[in-house]
Every structure is written in C-alpha cells, then in structure tokens.
Amino acid sequence: MTPAQPLGMPAPLDGMVPQESAIGAEQRTLSLYVHVPFCSVRCGYCDFNTYATDDFGNGVGLETYAQDACAELDFAQQVMRSSALPERKLHTVFFGGGTPTKLPATDLVKILQRAVELFGLEEGAEVTTEANPDSVTAEDLQILAAGGFTRVSFGMQSAVPEVLQVLDRTHTPANVPKVVQWAKDAGLQVSVDLIYGTPGESLEQWEKSVKAAISYAPDHISAYSLIVEDGTKLAAQIRRGEYEMPDDDLMADMYLLAEKHLTAAGYSWYEVSNYASSRETRSTHNFAYWKNQDWWGVGPGAHSHLNGTRWWNVKHPVAYSGKICLGQSPAAAREVLGEKTKNFEDIMLMVRTIEGYSINKLQQVHGQALDAKLQWLLNQDLVEPEALKNGRLVLTLNGRLLGDAVTRELLPEL
Known part of the structure; x- marks a missing residue:
C-alpha cells in the first residue's frame, strides 16, 4: 500500500x-x-x-x-x-x-x-x-x-x-x-x-x-x-x-x-x-x-517545488504514462505556500543542520519572545553558545537528541 x-x-x-x-x-x-x-x-x-x-x-x-x-x-x-x-x-x-x-x-x-x-x-x-x-x-x-x-x-x-x-x-x-x-x-x-x-x-x-x-x-x-x-x-x-x-x-x-x-x-x-x-x-x-531551492520531480508520485509552488504527480505508473503520452502535466494537485508556511518549513529543516538557523530570521518570527526561548534552550544545553554569539542557532549533541522538542519551541503558529 x-x-x-x-x-x-x-x-x-x-x-x-x-x-x-x-x-x-x-x-x-x-x-x-x-x-x-x-x-x-x-x-x-x-x-x-x-x-x-x-x-x-x-x-x-x-x-x-x-x-x-x-x-x-x-x-x-x-x-x-x-x-x-x-x-x-x-x-x-x-x-x-x-x-x-x-x-x-x-x-x-x-x-x-x-x-x-x-x-x-x-x-x-x-x-x-x-x-x-x-x-x-x-x-x-x-x-x-x-x-x-x-x-x-x-x-x-x-x-x-x-x-x-x-x-x-x-x-x-x-x-x-x-x-x-x-x-x-x-x-x-x-x-x-x-x-x-x-x-x-x-x-x-x-x-x-x-x-x-x-x-x-x-x-x-x-x-x-x-x-x-x-x-x-x-x-x-x-x-x-x-x-x-x-x-x-x-x-x-x-x-x-x-x-x-x-x-x-x-x-x-x-x-x-x-x-x-x-x-x-x-x-x-x-x-x-x-534550503527550499527549486527542483523538478520526474516520475510517478514525484514532488516538485518552484518558489513556494509545490505539486505532486499522479502516483500510479499507468496514470502517469497516460498523461505524459497526451502531453499533459502529470500533476495530481498543487499548493502555493504562504509566508508563514515557508517560515515554518525553513525552521523545521535548517535547524537540523550544521549551518543552523539565522537568529535575525527567528527574531522576525518571534519578536521579543525569542530571548526567553533562546535562554531556555541554552540552559538545557540544546544549542551551541558560540554559534548564538555569531547569530546562528546550532544544535548541541544533546540538542540533536531532542531535535523535535527544539524545533517545536521555535516553530511559528500557522
């Protein structure tokens, strides 16, 4: 299935x-x-x-x-x-x-x-x-x-x-x-x-x-x-x-x-x-x-993304081939992401990487509430202090173990 x-x-x-x-x-x-x-x-x-x-x-x-x-x-x-x-x-x-x-x-x-x-x-x-x-x-x-x-x-x-x-x-x-x-x-x-x-x-x-x-x-x-x-x-x-x-x-x-x-x-x-x-x-x-760059997905069920427009192909190979042979888009449906959803996905993905996430961008999402969130993350040994000083949020080893909890703390409400 x-x-x-x-x-x-x-x-x-x-x-x-x-x-x-x-x-x-x-x-x-x-x-x-x-x-x-x-x-x-x-x-x-x-x-x-x-x-x-x-x-x-x-x-x-x-x-x-x-x-x-x-x-x-x-x-x-x-x-x-x-x-x-x-x-x-x-x-x-x-x-x-x-x-x-x-x-x-x-x-x-x-x-x-x-x-x-x-x-x-x-x-x-x-x-x-x-x-x-x-x-x-x-x-x-x-x-x-x-x-x-x-x-x-x-x-x-x-x-x-x-x-x-x-x-x-x-x-x-x-x-x-x-x-x-x-x-x-x-x-x-x-x-x-x-x-x-x-x-x-x-x-x-x-x-x-x-x-x-x-x-x-x-x-x-x-x-x-x-x-x-x-x-x-x-x-x-x-x-x-x-x-x-x-x-x-x-x-x-x-x-x-x-x-x-x-x-x-x-x-x-x-x-x-x-x-x-x-x-x-x-x-x-x-x-x-x-980093939410652009990509085109070829094949049955493949997903594509162009600057916030995302679509996905029909899943079954017979249906996919039929559309391709007719010169039609094989897409089953699509969505256009709003700014809040883009921010949500950016944070969810990049917080997990060694590059981490920009504190300035987080400030735009959370405003004055961010300072308290960052202090809590520091106190729990979830983020690297030196990276924070350099304007990036990067997970510690403990933070990687509890990555989902860190991400939940930082995600904006949709």
Whole structure:
C-alpha cells in the first residue's frame, strides 16, 4: 500500500506555474529528482510510491519508463520557458525510488543525458543514484560513471541478517563491501544508508552495523531512525503484537553510539542523520531541499517545488504514462505556500543542520519572545553558545537528541 497523497488545488493540464514562481529565480538553484518506482520486493517499513513489478500492463513498465521520464523532462523545459523562469543549469540530480538500478544502467544514463541536453549541468554538479547492493554489477557502475553520475547511495540498512529480515530487506550483507569497492573503482563517491531502531534490534547489533559501514570507508554515511508509517506491513505487524518498537532510551543510546564511532572514524555530522568524511562529500542535493531551492520531480508520485509552488504527480505508473503520452502535466494537485508556511518549513529543516538557523530570521518570527526561548534552550544545553554569539542557532549533541522538542519551541503558529 502506497501512502495517500496530500490534498491540494487542481493542477492545470498545461503545467503553467504562477508568475510568483519566477521571482528571484536567478538567486535560487534548480535541481532534478527522478523517481523510479520499481522494486524487486516491497520492504515492510516502506511507504514510498513503489511497486514490486516490472510490468503494469497497458504497455507500461520497466521497459517504457526511460521514454516517459524523458518526455516529462521535455515538458518541464517547456513549462519553465512558458512560465518565464530564467534558464538555469541543473545544480544537482538525484535518482531515487524504489530501486533506480532496477532500470538498466544505460536507461539511467539516457535520462540523465536528456536532462543535461535540455537544461545543462553546473560544473562539478553532484549526480546521485540510489541502489540496492544486490541490484548492480561492477559494469553497471562503470557505465553510470562514464555516463555522468558522480555518486551512488547504497541502501545497506544493517549488517545483521536478523534485522534485515524484520525490515524485509532481501540483499546479502556480504555484498555491501563488494559493491562499495566497485563504485570506488569506477570513480564514484559512495554513501551508505543505515537504519536504527528496528523492532528487536539490540545495541550490540546496531554497533556491529555501524562498525561494518565504517570499515567499508564510504565518503558519506546516513543513520536514520526507523519511523513506522501507518499503512505499511510493519505497522500492521506491530499493531498485531508480532513486533515491539524499542523505547526512547534505547533509540537515544543508538544515536549516541553512532555519533561516537562515526566521529572517531573521521566523519562529521552536517545534519542530524547525516555524516560526511569532508565538506566536499556532504550531499549537495539534500541541502537544495533543506534550503527550499527549486527542483523538478520526474516520475510517478514525484514532488516538485518552484518558489513556494509545490505539486505532486499522479502516483500510479499507468496514470502517469497516460498523461505524459497526451502531453499533459502529470500533476495530481498543487499548493502555493504562504509566508508563514515557508517560515515554518525553513525552521523545521535548517535547524537540523550544521549551518543552523539565522537568529535575525527567528527574531522576525518571534519578536521579543525569542530571548526567553533562546535562554531556555541554552540552559538545557540544546544549542551551541558560540554559534548564538555569531547569530546562528546550532544544535548541541544533546540538542540533536531532542531535535523535535527544539524545533517545536521555535516553530511559528500557522
């Protein structure tokens, strides 16, 4: 079961965006997200728009995806020109899913090359694809690197078979170091994703996974806490009592353990769940989201954003392909964000990063009430004193553990 889409206003069939979308566009970057909805198996915790099939019937499936994605790219260029947005080269490109590498590597390169033909690519731009460790060969990675990809993100999740089994992950843990080395040999930067807090996972098992990931020497490691979404298989299993979620104390211990080992190994946090070996290996694409830059999302269920106008594509690949073939916008609906909502989202996202948030901007939101809020946060050891002196609000380690509480304290009322 895929998640329900948000409600919104009807989206025009011609895809035209409001005039406000062009205001200040020269100061914003433009990124591309490509959603590939195919998976070999749908994981029990996953609530993304994914499907464990290669053929949806009606002539739509894995073999036709690249054609449809390229057609949406053509449509995107037409919309942005007609909407008077200035031409901008792509700042970052990210292929997510699903499992993008279910597509042949040549199809991924074909989509990327069409995007570059239409929009151009900034010099040194980050171009990433996600991959399952069992879904790529050394040859695939060589093709991706030769075709313009610069980075691959492997969904490792855990090094412990019992934990992977609870998550319904089907890859073989022993394949992870092998594919990481293949990617390095191809000249790609490498990220690995870990998940902690799986039902039944012990602190010792989590430590084994963190140490394993570090031993592969990737450029970047993400360590996400498991969030069980309604409607997923895992949520139903927990509701039936088959599994029990770990308590908050264990989750905190897991985060602190990852922080200790990652820091000792030379990785530095730059967002609550993300660590990089250097400033150069931080995910530039993630920052484009966190800073509310512009991006176009290609594919079924993909989301796009242009200066406060946000829309999302129809979810089912057959419906998506049908609209694309008719030359219509594949958007299901859209919304235009007000200033309060923009401030709300800016704070919610940037407070979690090493860059933190501007005190001046917070002052505009909270006025005189801000001083008391900042003093409380300082007293609780949730924010860095030196950063505050320099006009930024940056979380301490304790603040990262209690990041949701800090954010609630700072968010404006909508």
